[in-house]
Amino acid sequence: MSLRYGTQPPPGLSRRWGRHGSMVSLCSLILILWAVEALAITVSISSTPPPQTIRPDADVARVTLAVQRDGQPLSHGRIQVKVTAPPRPSWLSTDFPVVEATTLLDLASDLQDGAFSFDYLFPIRGAYTFDVALQPVADSPQFDPVTIQQSWQLHENPAEIRNVWLLVLGLFMLGGVFGLVLARSAQAKSALLMTVMLISTGLVMQAEGDVRGQAGAAKTQQVVRGESGWMLQVDSTPAQGTVGEQVRFDIVLTKDGEVFAEATELSLELHHIEDDKSIFKTAILASKGETSQHLQFFDGAPHRVNITARPVAHDQAAQPLQAVFDMEVNGIQPPLAVKLRTMALLIGVLIIGMAAGWFCPVGSKETGGAPIC
Template sequence: MKKYRIFGFISAVCICLSILYSVVGVSQTSQSQVLLSTNPPLEQIRPLQAGGETEKSPVTFTFQAVDAAGKSLKNALINLEILTPPRNFWLTTDFPMVEGTTLLEMQVAAPDGKLEIQQMLPIRGNYQLNVNVSPLVANAFTPYQETLNLKVKENSIKYKYLAVIAAILFSVGLLGGWVIGGQEELKEGEIAPQSVRLLLSSLTIVAIITLIFINITAEVAEAHGGHNHKPENIAPSVQKNQDLEIEVLGDKNATVGKLANLAVEVKDSNTGEPIKDAVLKVKAIALEDNLTVFAYQGFPNEKGQLIWKEQFFDGAPHKVEIEATPLQNSPRQFSPVKVAQLVEVEGISPPISTRLISLFYFTAIVGIGMAIGLLIQQRRQPQPKVN
């Protein structure tokens, strides 16, 4: 009888554990989430190549908020934050002052639960995308947060350039070690053999060229700061007609590595009441290369405003351009209105430690080549015979 009781007890425990496991599994899988799609696909995304001749275009991000059943959430408020890859002291990127900063912050209404933006990604590494979804109508659904990660690989051309530079420096070091290892005899009045003196002169020239290269690279990383590119034709920051008034608000000066506050306000030109039934097409354009770094199409909030924070990672003038158009089925119809604002961006030079690390790597490559050259010469020389 005892055996049956023990067997029954064990069976009951197993059934309870199975039910508990099923409940936990359902609670983990059936929940609201944010689906992310990109164009180009994730594996093809590459960072901006500073000074490159290839075509540059921002990445299109589409965030879709769905419920536990996979259906799109209606009337959602989406808060998006994009964080750049963290700093890497030993392996910096083209824009070291951008590492470990916030690239974009925005909160927008999504009637169909979808947020679509275009954003240029400046550097390689792991980006973190924080998405908060909450209802526009109270208690329509439970707010939730999701963190998405995006890994961006480096442009392959960078590795080719690095391989060529490393090969040249290694060859110089190898030749130097070979010459010094030859043990050329000193002539009268000479401090060092002629071949060694020629080698030291060559190394000095290489060091100067390397320093020039590092400083030029640093200036490129500073993002061409100091250029005063004033556009000849730019729309005014305020436009007003008989139907509406639209104005660009926010910072007119920005700094690389920091967020700039930007906004646009749309209101009735007669009553001053906020206008919500309009479509706003936003673009941020780097004027030096006429490059679109950010784009978004959405709607004003209850106050007739669209607000966002954006980092300009290129230290050159940018133009923030907004075009307002009427909703297709709205009773308020008007001609498209365009406004713009010039934003001067201050570039920041990378710290001296970054330049010294680059110089250390180049010097180390030359040193390794020289050590190998010396070792080869020593092995080639005949060893004295021991009687």
């Protein structure tokens, strides 16, 4: 009896140890997950103003991507950011239907204090997609490349919503007036029918018009020469922008005919000339004096491009070199399907108004025959 109890734990001890063992295992798992989370690289995307209050084609937002590792800003790394426009809506088109579901920005830069930011005028409402890729740089702590995807939902500008409702109300009232006239006068009926036929013919001819812009030259080059052998060269491909398509800017800073081999700071800004406002601006850090950036002009109007480059640190204090040039942008008409859908919606509102006016009861001769609806 004593031998049996001497080789086995007292009653209840195994059950208590089982419970304590489970708690120890759970705590160990939590610690492991916490350690893995601490070592993971995280990317947060924020903006000023916040996404829920950004008004498309009205507010220039400052977008900031913050990268952390071990809970601290990742000071050495290369980030690539691709921003894709919202997909095409099912019903009402946006102000720039050609840019829907296209890539607006494709930017690359070395991180500065664990962050990268840019100012941008988001053109349309809908869900934007941010594709972010991180990779290590030479002569710095290494890590596995990271890719993340995040979406932003931008709501329509309240002013645009008000204008749409005013247009719908105006068409409905106009249709009501047409319906009243058609119901009361056969002569007016034929005249109005002829007018509707002419308007419809004009709309169809406009809808069937050419939807492509004129193609520009393959490439243009800007060269700015500075003192002490410095030179800034900017190649734009193609030479003219086209709505819905990206333009590639190849920027090269050279010293004595060779690409500058040290860290270089560059700034890139796009300015809408007709509206006199900046639509995009960013500061880029390159490991050497060479970089390529891809951007899309979403409005078919002339833009001014401003590019500045300077070495981060150099024995000889070099003045920043600045290339400023204007770029024409070819506007593209909306696709035929978008035009037809928009016309169908507007004509539908007009027809509903006409039906309301047609069936509106008319008063007796004593009341002058005025409608009483």
